[in-house]
Amino acid sequence: MSSDPMQELIDGYHAFRNGRWPAERQRYLDLAKHGQKPQTLVITCSDSRSDPATIFNASPGSMFVIRNVAAIVPPYETDDSHHGTSAAIAFAVLNLEVRNILVMGHAQCGGVSAALDNSIADGVPFLRAWVDLLKPAVDRLPEGTPDAHTLLERDAVRLSLEQLMSFPFVAERVNAGKLELNGARFGIADGKLELLDKKTGKFAAL
Numbered sequence: 001m002s003s004d005p006m007q008e009l010i011d012g013y014h015a016f017r018n019g020r021w022p023a024e025r026q027r028y029l030d031l032a033k034h035g036q037k038p039q040t041l042v043i044t045c046s047d048s049r050s051d052p053a054t055i056f057n058a059s060p061g062s063m064f065v066i067r068n069v070a071a072i073v074p075p076y077e078t079d080d081s082h083h084g085t086s087a088a089i090a091f092a093v094l095n096l097e098v099r100n101i102l103v104m105g106h107a108q109c110g111g112v113s114a115a116l117d118n119s120i121a122d123g124v125p126f127l128r129a130w131v132d133l134l135k136p137a138v139d140r141l142p143e144g145t146p147d148a149h150t151l152l153e154r155d156a157v158r159l160s161l162e163q164l165m166s167f168p169f170v171a172e173r174v175n176a177g178k179l180e181l182n183g184a185r186f187g188i189a190d191g192k193l194e195l196l197d198k199k200t201g202k203f204a205a206l
C-alpha cells in the first residue's frame, strides 16, 4: 500500500477499472440510462470502518447512503438553515421512494464518545452542537452503567429512528405501510451485525 493518500486512491481506481468495472459495466450503463432506483436508504456514521456498501456487499445503485458523525437523524426543522442530512432524507423518501430506511450505528463510535465526553469536541467547530443531538439518549442511560458507550451506540440508533418519525412525510409513509424503518449496529472487531427487533426494542446479532 502506498503511503501517499492520493496515490492510494488512484491505485484503488485502477483495481476497480480492471476488476469490478468490466463485470459491472452493464449495470452502470443501465443506471446511467434509466436513473437510480435504490430501495433502501442507509443512514450511517462517517467512520471509515462502517462502510455500508462493504458490509452489505452492495451493488452500484442498490442503496442511497447518508453518512454523518454518529449516524444521527436531526429533528425535523423547517427553518432556512442548511439541513444536509434532512435534505438527503427528503430526497430519498419523496423522489426515490425508498421502501426501507436502515439507521446503522457501530462499535467504537467516536461521535458517541464525543457525546459522552465534552472534551472531545473541544476546538472542533460544529461538532459539539451536532453530537448534542444525542442528549436525549445520553440522559436516559442507566445511571452509573459501566457499559455506557455500547448502550449509547444502540440507543442513538433508536433515537434516530424516533427522529425519523418526526418527519411528516416519513411518518405518513410508515403508517401507510409504504416505508419501513430499521436499526442496526455493526461490530467492527468481530464484523457482526446486530439488528433492532422492533417488537422487543432490543438488538440481537444476526
Ligand SMILES: [Zn+2]
Pocket: 045, 046, 047, 069, 070, 071, 106, 108, 109, 110, 111, 112
Ligand atoms: Zn461513528
